Amino acid sequence: MILRSLELERFRNFTHKEIEFCDAINVIYGLNGYGKTNLLEAISVACLSRSFRTRNDNELVHFEESNFKILADIGLDGGLEKRIQISYNCDHGKEILINHTKTKSIAELVGSFPIVVMAPESDSVTTGPPQERRRFLNILLSQIDREYLKLLQDYVRILKQRNRLLQNARENRYKFSEKVQPWNEKLYTISRTITEKRSLLLKELEKSATPIHMEITSHLERFSIQYRPSFNLEWDKFEKFEEILNKNINLEIVRGATMVGPHRDEIQFFLNGKELRKFGSRGQHRCCLLAIKIGEYKLLQEKRSETPIFLLDDVYSEIDEVREKALNDYFLDLKQIFLTTHESDIKLDTKPEFGKEIKYYHIQDNSFAYKEMIS
């Protein structure tokens, strides 16, 4: 897909902004704090309904306002043109329109306009705690598999209900076991499906990312992914799962929280058999993340039959020459890219060998100045 243009109203530091993009490489540059990342964030909200920086949509509204609106014009690979409108109001929440028709659920948006984001915040995928990797996996799977997002929403609801029962049991309000039984069964069914889907996707992601990683690191290191699900797929009957729940029940009541299920899954990345999170150097983390992100891109493209757009926030500022070359080589394979960089740091300027259209946007004083186009 191609993002043709974007119109922002009252979004972050932009009061009103209209901007047209080129089909290949869009470089957004300017000084610190001028709104480069905000612009990428708006693209993420348009395509995924969520920011990669915050879960709190109120933060996206301009300081002096109470609502924002984003309009995005997109050309799909098959030739269809789509207009997405995201309106958010601090009191009434979010409304999504695709081609002027209000969507019934965000599942209609998520995955239809696939994006991959590599931003400083993405570092937590390899360096952060397990919930960061679960979040990464959830966003990717939601884009690939329409059913997954719905499953996840149901799972969160079931978990909340069950946890409430556990908390009430702690306060001795009633006999716990009768009330919890139906929720245990629901938990079993949904946990099983989520775990199966995650397991399958991680195998595919590993298959996609490993050769990319090998190339970036000149075959010196072997990258691998291990999925450690909390729910054991060998629990082929509900009774087996219930046995585990019963074993943990006292602890669950004390904590007021369910101890088994996909919300406790761990995903581990390894380099030459050693856990990246514990032993990886900063450079090794960056290479793995790069391979994961390009692997994610390829997977999305294959599964959705739609070419994603790639958002790169500040990636060049930390990258050494070897990896920069590898990254640039991969750029040639990608379709439409948006990247931000600092004024003094426009490395692509000196790389006409890209052979791709590059459009530069200079963000100055809350305004875009279109600079030049190289074909």
Ligand code: ATP
């Ligand atoms: P850097 O080069 O440091 O990464 P940047 O150009 O990417 O900078 P952004 O993160 O996009 O900068 O924008 C930050 C600016 O946006 C800050 O000046 C901040 O005050 C402003 N800003 C953030 N949220 C809002 C908001 N809700 N309303 C108005 N301005 C905001």
Ligand code: MG
């Ligand atoms: Mg920034």
